[in-house]
Amino acid sequence: MAVDLGHRLAERAASFLPARGETRDRWLSALQLAPVTVFLLVFLVAPLGIFFVYSFWVTRSHTLVAEWSIGQYTEALTDSVWRDLLRNTFVIALLTATVTVVIAYAFAHALRFHLRRYQEILLFLVLIALFSGYLVRIYAWRTILGNEGIINQALIRIGIVEEPLSFLLFSRSAAILVLVNFLVPLAILPIYGALQNVRDEEVEAARDLGASAAAAFRKVTLPLAWNGVFVSFAIAFIIAAGDYVTPQLVGGTSGAMIGRAIANQFGVTFEWPRGAALAFLTLGIVLATLAVLRAGSARLVR
Amino acid sequence: MTRAKTVSALFVGLVLAFLFTPVVVVVLFSFNAAASTSLPLEALSFRWYEAAFSNPLFRDALRNSVYVASITALTVAVIGANASFALTRRPSRLLNLFSSFVVTPLVVPGLFLGVALLVFYDRVDFRRSLTTVIIGHVLITLPFVVLIVNARLMRLDRSIEEAARDLGATPFQTFRKIIFPLVRPALLGSILIAVAWSFDEFIVTFFTIGGEITLPIMIWGMLRRGIDPSVNAIASVILVTTTLATVVAARLLSARGFIP
Amino acid sequence: MGAVAGRVEASPDSAATNAAILVDSVSKRFGQTVAVDSFMLRVERGEFVSLLGPSGCGKTTLLRIVGGFESQDSGRVLIHGKAVDRLPPNKRPTNMVFQRYALFPHKTVFENISFPLELRGVKKTERNERVKEMLELVRLPGVEQRRPEQLSGGQAQRIALARALVSRPPVLLLDEPLTALDLKLRKAMQLELRRIQEELGTTFLYVTHDQEEALTMSDRIVLMNEGRTVQEGDPTEIYEHPASVFASHFIGEANLLIGVVATADGDATRVRVDGLEIVACAADVSTGQEVTVSVRPERLAITRDGGNRMDNVLRGVVARRVFLGNLVRWLVEVAPEVIVTVESRAGEQEIDEGSNVFVLWSKTDAIVLPAE
Secondary structure, three states, X not given: OHHHHHHHHHHHHHOOOOOOHHHHHHHHHHHHHHHHHHHHHHHHHHHHXXXXXXOXXXXXXXXXXXXXXXXXXXXHHHOHXXXXXXXXXXXHHHHXXXXXXXXXXXXXXXXXXXXXXXXXXXXXXXXHHHOOOOHHHHHHHHHHHOOOOHHHHHHHHHOOOOOOOHHHOOOHHHHHHXXXXXXXXXXXXXXXXXXXXXXXXXXXXXHHOOOOHHHHXXXXXXXXXXXXXXXXXXXXXXXXXXXXXXXXXXXXXXXXXXXXXXXXXXXXXXXXXXHHHHHHHHHHHHHHHHHHHHHHHHHHOO | OHHHXXXXXXXXXXXXXXXXXXXXXXXXXXXXXXXXXXXXXXXEOOHHHHHHHOOHHHXXXXXXXXXXXXXXXXXXXXXXXXXXXXXXXXXXXXXXXXXXXXXXXXXXXXXXXXXXXXXXXXXXXXXXXXXXXXXXXXXXXHHHHHHHXXXXXXXXXXXXXXXXXXXXXXXXXXXXXXHHHHHHHHHHHHHHHHHHHHHHOOHHHHHHOOOOOOHHHHHHHHHHHOOOOHHHHHHHHHHHHHHHHHHHHHHHHOHHHHOO | OOOOOOOOOOOOHHHHHHEEEEEEEEEEEEOOEEEEEEEEEEEEOOOEEEEEOOXXXXXXXXXXXXXXXXXXXXXXXEEOOEEOOOOOHHHOOEEEEOOOOOOOOOXXXXXXXXXXXXXXXXXXXXHHHHHHHHHHHOOOOOOOOOOHHHOOHHHHHHHHHHHHHOOOOOEEEEEOOOOOOOHHHHHHHHHHHHHHHHHHOOEEEEXXXXXXXXXXXXXXXXXXXXXXXXXXXXXXXXXHOOOOHHHHHHOOOOEEEEEEEXXXXXXXXXXXXXXXXXXXXXXXXXXXXXXXXXXXXXXXEEEOOOOOOOOEEEEEEEEEEEEOOOEXXXXXXXXXXXXXXEEEEXXXXXXXXXXXXXXXXXXXXXXXXXXO
């Protein structure tokens, strides 16, 4: 196998080095870490670095000019178009992340505490759902929610409404629904992992000492699971804030998000610096929000 | 306690239904004889699959998707596995930091990565092609492989390694006969996850692809252009592949594969 | 911190080739902690030697240094006369039995045991034979096709032993192999290990913190504390003549009475302990010196009648009586705050708590140790 070969070469190379176990180990490790380090430096750090630099440059008549200015950032923050878009994005992202985490937590909790015998197979299903597509899902929801979609057809046929409900698609709620649908499987995993660390004995001990079910949950289970919950929230929040396909396919006007605008800057509109500035601004706000939430929640969940 | 159990079962069922609804819809309509997206289905047929497979564009896209997924898998296996072995060899704070570094592509939103790579390739005058797509896929799937193989290696009882050396094995023999067989399921499982992810990847691919297309790119094009029901068939092809890969990966990564 | 009280070779070189293991002034530290301190050890061929001591005394570190899993900071190790310091574990003529067995989970029992033979290129027919031989030696025939996870603790331990012995190593190192087993199984395995060692004639270097284990199996015990040898000798010698409070405390139980020497001559030593006068055997101490007198509980006799003529006769009240099945212990208060433990076989005496008794022993059973 290729890994075999790689390891053998590394060993052969390392055999030219001191025989003493510890130093040889160190050289071998360095050799084995070299490829990944180079790869990440060249294809992750460098691009992000250049991208960052670009956010401080400008474009003039469709060419990139290396003129330093923070104009893109100020424009993004002052122009009401961008401000509204950013605000809309964050509202959607926060709502999405919250709903996602609540559902994910309830699911993981049910698995861990009430449906223990089926844990493995249910988790298996979650894993399959996770890998069952991104683009495909979003497109499928369009089919389901549209005016001629399944839900509307069913409602009309049963007679609950006469006209199709148009707010189901191309709206903020559609965007949130679709995002949640994609993110829940992903969010379940960290929470489930964290709940595995909650030992039954600890909950039982709390109950034994007089705590009600709710109190035991709040004082024992929740603090232990909190890290997982926060990681899930952060993942959902970041992905939702940066998504550009969902708003494009199902968001409509009220579900417009900054991701789409950023993507556009790199398409026909050759506004790279603006795109870069918007991107980093979004990321900055996301990280800042998470930091604040982290600090705030740490105090509540003690 | 059975009441909690029933409520839980109901809730879990609802959530799973919610998660699988779009999947079921897509697969269902891929077999729809009619060209509409309304229920009930009147007749079933393979026509959309036939249409897809006879479409040379689809065949190209399929071939490219398989190519990209395979090369990604190979690359990520070699780079990632070696990194994992190095990271878990001896505990050290430097290496823990490094592990976090390797995982950073997961924290950066796909849009970011895609656009940053686009900008980068332009800067260094590197023409976009399937190779640049592979680079993006490797970037995203590397954390999976490293995390999963790391977890497996850390659960290995070190004394097994010492026992092998004690009984006469050289370091290489120890690796080949003892360590690698025990790590192999986790490695294979994580590679399959990489394959599944790569097959469906759109976000980064969109920005880093050149003139060719992969299956998700093809679907995107079809969605922009209007209603072509064979989209469902193509999407189902992706679905089957990723589900298969995931099922096998889950089996490999399940409890049995984790005995130290 | 006791002085070395056993025999130590002054210059090992001349007789080096005869010894199975020779550890010459080996030291090892981990950061600031000294694990092994200028350690000397000589194990003869075919001997069963136990390194005995509390956790952290350095015994496992020393074993690992001999096996090649740690490298010492200074000193050298010779096995069968050959210096092995530069050799990795796979090149040393030692094999190790690990505390947690370390069986290869992806291989069957048969494959586990034949592993060392495969590495040496032994032919298949011979491999089969030798594996079978080993399984019979450890009294587990027929489990060849099982996997480690299907074995019980005792079985796994025996397979690990078989695997370590199949290549007929001259020296076997054992790192507390019986710790994870329950009491009954442990006792049975102790006898098994001794039987196997005698049958094969292999040199065994055994690490344990269980003094009973060491006493049961060893030809010789090396008692360790804080990286050094405290005392060395065969089980009887160490048990009956502990050279320090640590030794008498660690091996077996002991009544320790701390006092001051009143008189000392070639016949006996008289020690003042809390208002009592104790007669102990002769020792190299001087009047006024602080000492500890050590007496084993089973060397004390307890009786209700007076008129005894023993070197030591103390009056006391039974504070507590403990029934242990085959033994009975009485805790007797012979002076305020001075309690001695008397032990004897059950059924021999019927003495209850609260009784007034006499505790008797002869001076030869009371050992004088330097105070610690």
